[in-house]
Amino acid sequence: MTLLTDEISELIAQLREIESRIIELTGGAIDTVIDKKGMPFMLTQAQNELRQRAEIHRQYAEQQAAILNAIPAHITLLDGEGILVDVNDAWREYAELNNNRDPAFGIGKNYLKTCQQASGESIHDASLAETGIRSVLIGEAPSFTMEYPCHSPTKQQWFRLMAAPLNTDGQHGAVVMHLDITERKLADLEMQRALSVFKSSSDGVLIADADLKVLDVNPAYALITGYEKNEIIAQTINFVITDLQIDGLETKIQRALNTEGFWRGEVRNRRKSGEVYIENLSISVVHDDLGQLINYILIFSDITQSKTHEAELDHVANHDPLTGLPNRRLLTDRLQQAMLKARRDKDLLALCYIDLDNFKPINDKLGHAIGDSVLIEVSKRLMLLLRDSDTVSRIGGDEFILLLPGLKNQEELHALLDRLMSALEAIISINDYTIKVSASMGVVLFPDDDVDADTLLRHADQAMYIAKESGRNQYHIYDSKLAKAIESHNSFIDEIKHSLLAKEFVLFYQPKIKLNTGDVIGFEALVRWQHPTRGLLSPAAFLPAILGSNIEILFGEYVMRSAIEQLNEWQLQGHRLQVSINISANELRQTNLVNHINQQLQRFPALMTKQLEIELLETAAVEDMAEVIATLKQCRAEGIQVSLDDFGTGYSSLTIFRQLPVDILKIDQSFVRNMLIDQNDQSIVESVISMAKAFDRTVIAEGVETMAHATRLIELGCEFGQGYGIAKPMPAELVLDWLAQSKPTFTWLA
Amino acid sequence: MKSEPLLLRLYISGKAPNSLMAVKNLKVICEAQFPDNYSIEVIDLFEQPYRAIEDGVMITPMLMSSSSPPVSIIGDLSDTEGVINALMTTQQ
Numbered sequence: 001m002t003l004l005t006d007e008i009s010e011l012i013a014q015l016r017e018i019e020s021r022i023i024e025l026t027g028g029a030i031d032t033v034i035d036k037k038g039m040p041f042m043l044t045q046a047q048n049e050l051r052q053r054a055e056i057h058r059q060y061a062e063q064q065a066a067i068l069n070a071i072p073a074h075i076t077l078l079d080g081e082g083i084l085v086d087v088n089d090a091w092r093e094y095a096e097l098n099n100n101r102d103p104a105f106g107i108g109k110n111y112l113k114t115c116q117q118a119s120g121e122s123i124h125d126a127s128l129a130e131t132g133i134r135s136v137l138i139g140e141a142p143s144f145t146m147e148y149p150c151h152s153p154t155k156q157q158w159f160r161l162m163a164a165p166l167n168t169d170g171q172h173g174a175v176v177m178h179l180d181i182t183e184r185k186l187a188d189l190e191m192q193r194a195l196s197v198f199k200s201s202s203d204g205v206l207i208a209d210a211d212l213k214v215l216d217v218n219p220a221y222a223l224i225t226g227y228e229k230n231e232i233i234a235q236t237i238n239f240v241i242t243d244l245q246i247d248g249l250e251t252k253i254q255r256a257l258n259t260e261g262f263w264r265g266e267v268r269n270r271r272k273s274g275e276v277y278i279e280n281l282s283i284s285v286v287h288d289d290l291g292q293l294i295n296y297i298l299i300f301s302d303i304t305q306s307k308t309h310e311a312e313l314d315h316v317a318n319h320d321p322l323t324g325l326p327n328r329r330l331l332t333d334r335l336q337q338a339m340l341k342a343r344r345d346k347d348l349l350a351l352c353y354i355d356l357d358n359f360k361p362i363n364d365k366l367g368h369a370i371g372d373s374v375l376i377e378v379s380k381r382l383m384l385l386l387r388d389s390d391t392v393s394r395i396g397g398d399e400f401i402l403l404l405p406g407l408k409n410q411e412e413l414h415a416l417l418d419r420l421m422s423a424l425e426a427i428i429s430i431n432d433y434t435i436k437v438s439a440s441m442g443v444v445l446f447p448d449d450d451v452d453a454d455t456l457l458r459h460a461d462q463a464m465y466i467a468k469e470s471g472r473n474q475y476h477i478y479d480s481k482l483a484k485a486i487e488s489h490n491s492f493i494d495e496i497k498h499s500l501l502a503k504e505f506v507l508f509y510q511p512k513i514k515l516n517t518g519d520v521i522g523f524e525a526l527v528r529w530q531h532p533t534r535g536l537l538s539p540a541a542f543l544p545a546i547l548g549s550n551i552e553i554l555f556g557e558y559v560m561r562s563a564i565e566q567l568n569e570w571q572l573q574g575h576r577l578q579v580s581i582n583i584s585a586n587e588l589r590q591t592n593l594v595n596h597i598n599q600q601l602q603r604f605p606a607l608m609t610k611q612l613e614i615e616l617l618e619t620a621a622v623e624d625m626a627e628v629i630a631t632l633k634q635c636r637a638e639g640i641q642v643s644l645d646d647f648g649t650g651y652s653s654l655t656i657f658r659q660l661p662v663d664i665l666k667i668d669q670s671f672v673r674n675m676l677i678d679q680n681d682q683s684i685v686e687s688v689i690s691m692a693k694a695f696d697r698t699v700i701a702e703g704v705e706t707m708a709h710a711t712r713l714i715e716l717g718c719e720f721g722q723g724y725g726i727a728k729p730m731p732a733e734l735v736l737d738w739l740a741q742s743k744p745t746f747t748w749l750a
Numbered sequence: 751m752k753s754e755p756l757l758l759r760l761y762i763s764g765k766a767p768n769s770l771m772a773v774k775n776l777k778v779i780c781e782a783q784f785p786d787n788y789s790i791e792v793i794d795l796f797e798q799p800y801r802a803i804e805d806g807v808m809i810t811p812m813l814m815s816s817s818s819p820p821v822s823i824i825g826d827l828s829d830t831e832g833v834i835n836a837l838m839t840t841q842q
Binding site: 026027028029030031032033034035036040042043045046048049050052053 | 762763764765766767768769771772795796799802803807808809810811812824825826827828
């Protein structure tokens, strides 16, 4: 070992000596000596330089690698064959991210062959890449660039491939980079879409800056407004053209933009030609990331045509196509407004319903064309006579309605109607035909007739019919007061009819007793109306309306049926009672009254006819005496008792009384009630009692209100009584209880 | 009349002291003696070792003229006069 090191030391010493000798020979002016095989022998100072140089190279290579790795692009170096020589960090990371298990990240593989092996959708792009890179590798092209999609099921991605030649030491190669351009591509696509919307939209679009200076407009803008893009760019605009502005609209828009950042509405605007058009405009504001307003975007469509069309439709919908006059729809509309105005202005509004007399024969004989001409002529004459504020409308066939507002009085109306009548009567000449028409008119005045528009029209129609029925060629003015009375009566009768069906009428029963014993001899059925909203109503509230009406008979039957059913009810509970019902004059005149009563009674075989008594008013008996007498005789023959009610209030004629076949007299309660304080009344009571006795009739005093009345009546020889002092009329369900405990209450018996 | 341009090759060893000196000296000489009528190709042994071998260069720095026969001068070319004389000879 020692020998070897010694020898090596010796050799190095010789080398140093050689070097010194060379330096000596060359005056120290050379750096390197090269032998014939090309091996350099560097002198010490040259070696130092080489070491420095190597260090610089290493640093440089490191810097280059750092730069390369800092680039997000996936970079690989290919040799002349296309084989991957090296890759950068981004390439490695991408490979790892995509589960590429190759530990060498493809280094050593042939890039071009990998391209050839591509399949599926990428086949076309791969082939393009292969050709491009190859042309760079063989020096045909200075560079190659392409973009290609590389989508995964979860992510859309695009890359740019760039190949540049890399020539080292005369060797061909290439740098191939893949740069992820997804973000830019998506932005591009979005921009393209936005741009195509902007360009192809049929809505005009205007983009302005915060000072409302125009930045851009789309082609539709020019089409709608007539302003070319270069005419409007950089101009300052208003949201609304000043001379077309509706009060406060601009302020309203600004407020909406400030608070909501958006406004939409219809505005009138002006084209370059000066023509006004209507646009459906929406304005939005755009803010930057800091919330600063940067843009206004106006989008609008020209709706002038649809507006015009709307107006045409509106006209068609509201006018009669033949005469061009307003139709019923528009008339109703105007009528409502006119009614409001008449009320406000406190004047009169007349509604005149016109129906031409004998118009149909014109159509039938001369044809519809002539008929139409007549209608047109009529409408012209009406128009000629009326004021601007009046409305003439045709509501069908030969029917017209005039709306005449602002009338001062009826006289003014009559004068106008007379003029109309004579204007319509004048001869109409069409195509050598001479035609004469006239009209029947029904007129209603508002607010004399204070009803709604529909009813007002109906009333005018009704009045027109009266004019027609009264001989045509005349007018009739609707009498609202008369009609109202009739109407309210009719509606009340309707209500009663309805209540009969609903069984809202109930019978109350008031006992009649033998005064000196307290024995009950029967009950008078008195009708009450259990009104659903007004409560229990006494006969005074409804009987006057019923009497003489078409439901009088119906009502009587209801009462009779109810009373008989009640008698049967009590009978079933073991009480054979007697009930009297009130019969009106008209019921009495029914030819089959007796049959009718019998039919009702026969429904319940257990009942006997003597359990039913009919009460009739003295006044009812007087008309058609003979007929009444015959009916009453039939009743008595059947065993039905008859009493004469309210005796003393009518004629009280002895002759009549004698002729009437009645069993009982009922002294009117007004005499009884006052007999204790009024001597005259007591005289009447006394005379009725004696008269009854003379003719052998039973007498019942009505209006027994107190014990004193009962006692006095007994003294006067009146056997029977009825009144509040005995009992008030009571519901049927209380009758049996009352019967069981009534006697002790009759204090005069004690 | 202008003579043929002088074509020169200088073989060096990177930035070794004599090589740097040779480059510097040659430029001064050429600028002074053959203004606008010369061309120097500097061949670095470290960068292009094959060129040196091909050209039979055995020592750096070495200046070689393209004339025939070629003139070669070894060293840092600090002997300005000697260098000029040698080159002038080739010019003629």
